[in-house]
Amino acid sequence: MHPTRWLFIASVLLLATSSPGRTESPDKIPLDFLLPNEKIKTPAHLETPIVFVSRNPQAEWDKLTQFWTVGIDKTTDPATGTVVSRPIVRIKLPLGLTQGPPIPPENPMTLDKWKLGKQLYFDPILSSNATVSCATCHDPATGFSNHDKVSTGIFKKRGGMNSPTVMGSAYNRLQFWDGRAESLEHQAQGPVGNPVEMFDGQGEPWDGAVTRMRKNPEYVKQFSAVFGHLPTRDAAAKAIAAYERTVIIGNSLNDRVDVAMRLRVEEEESTNTKVLPKDYAKVLKDAVAMKDKYSLDAIGFDPNDLENVAKSLADGRTLFFGKARCANCHVGDTMTDHQFHNIGVGVVDGKLPPTLAGRFAQLPLGHKNPEAMGAFKTPTLRGLLVTKPYMHDGSEATIEATVDFYDKGGNANEFLDAKMRDLDAERAYLLAKAKGTTYEGPAVVLCGPNQKPIVPFALKLTPQEKKDLVLFLKAWQGDAVDAMVADPEKGLK
Numbered sequence: 001m002h003p004t005r006w007l008f009i010a011s012v013l014l015l016a017t018s019s020p021g022r023t024e025s026p027d028k029i030p031l032d033f034l035l036p037n038e039k040i041k042t043p044a045h046l047e048t049p050i051v052f053v054s055r056n057p058q059a060e061w062d063k064l065t066q067f068w069t070v071g072i073d074k075t076t077d078p079a080t081g082t083v084v085s086r087p088i089v090r091i092k093l094p095l096g097l098t099q100g101p102p103i104p105p106e107n108p109m110t111l112d113k114w115k116l117g118k119q120l121y122f123d124p125i126l127s128s129n130a131t132v133s134c135a136t137c138h139d140p141a142t143g144f145s146n147h148d149k150v151s152t153g154i155f156k157k158r159g160g161m162n163s164p165t166v167m168g169s170a171y172n173r174l175q176f177w178d179g180r181a182e183s184l185e186h187q188a189q190g191p192v193g194n195p196v197e198m199f200d201g202q203g204e205p206w207d208g209a210v211t212r213m214r215k216n217p218e219y220v221k222q223f224s225a226v227f228g229h230l231p232t233r234d235a236a237a238k239a240i241a242a243y244e245r246t247v248i249i250g251n252s253l254n255d256r257v258d259v260a261m262r263l264r265v266e267e268e269e270s271t272n273t274k275v276l277p278k279d280y281a282k283v284l285k286d287a288v289a290m291k292d293k294y295s296l297d298a299i300g301f302d303p304n305d306l307e308n309v310a311k312s313l314a315d316g317r318t319l320f321f322g323k324a325r326c327a328n329c330h331v332g333d334t335m336t337d338h339q340f341h342n343i344g345v346g347v348v349d350g351k352l353p354p355t356l357a358g359r360f361a362q363l364p365l366g367h368k369n370p371e372a373m374g375a376f377k378t379p380t381l382r383g384l385l386v387t388k389p390y391m392h393d394g395s396e397a398t399i400e401a402t403v404d405f406y407d408k409g410g411n412a413n414e415f416l417d418a419k420m421r422d423l424d425a426e427r428a429y430l431l432a433k434a435k436g437t438t439y440e441g442p443a444v445v446l447c448g449p450n451q452k453p454i455v456p457f458a459l460k461l462t463p464q465e466k467k468d469l470v471l472f473l474k475a476w477q478g479d480a481v482d483a484m485v486a487d488p489e490k491g492l493k
Helices: 003-018 058-063 111-122 205-214 217-227 233-244 253-268 277-289 293-298 303-321 399-407 423-435 463-474
Strands: 050-053 068-076 083-092 445-447 452-454
Touching: 083 111, 111 217, 111 233, 205 217, 205 233, 217 233, 253 277, 253 303, 277 293, 277 303, 303 463, 399 463, 423 452
Parallel strands: 050 083
Antiparallel strands: 068 083, 445 452
């Protein structure tokens, strides 16, 4: 861009933010971003920060009795240098999450920003015809997702992807199934300009959204206090992201059993940290005593069958980390490797449709990796029961069907992820072909123009093993999203 163009933009921005009482028409003020006017923005020492408290150190975490706690914080007034008191919101991270979500330094968490973001999340004002909000496709009532295979957007148009849950998305390294957004702030801007989600195709989508917000006196007031200027695209994205960072869950039966196991190991003065059925039995008994109907209902728990359920959960856990190979991709606090894998979803007769390029399509020129063709993001397993259907296209209606899909090794195609393939069998086939001998092994599928030999790795799970694994997966359900976050009206007054 020519230097004089930058100077012009800078002068406009300074003019737009330096004189809160000016009489200029709002439609002449830049819509994408503005610099803050400190005279109208709430001073930092008067803001209410939001902080996440993890179990390490445990002392502070133990003091918090609920997810959302308002307390008092000490800070320094930069104008006077004096120490002042202000409210602070402490969020107790659910068991299983060992650290808070990453927060960009340019978008610190404050209560007023969170309120603004929550209001925008549930308000259809961002859509061209005021009929679709973020919550339309990512509804708290359906696990901050959508129970349809694909979502319905503006003018009842159907999308091509299943709505990924917002729960835990604050921990994602990249957003969307194909990873095309680098952050929650980036992701929040996508649907507004999508013609099958929020955009009617008329004019510039975000220009229209910002103009509508600027015509709303309440939004003008809120943006001015939080950001020090009129509504902008940049600020709206930041506010929505701040709210979404609090959509987190944990404290599943599987998280609790880790604690139970370590307490038992300590009491027994043992070094064997393998989770045993008796560890699950203790967790189940405690859940019954606490009347934790939410977690118990997720696994269909029958108190009269406690010992068998505990054994099935323990066996399912062993399968998850062993024979079933789930932990190859589902790891860590949020049970995802944050990577992209081609598992064959959408493949027909060994061919990957060109519309399912996945991660490959989003890689920049100079970095195109064929191994990313048809690869989609590994989703979290937390809240699994309420985020059905499964896969990026919603093609698997149940957890049981999903386990069956993996049991057969996915669908063969020339780009099938190495973690889904029987590489030893493929090498044996190539060796036999080179030697002119007979190959004896699992069925080989010749894929692509080069007839690449692909052997999906069949898990060969027994019916009982599938049952145990499904039960273990359901035990990742955990607590529901706290009402302060999930209830559209709570916390906004």
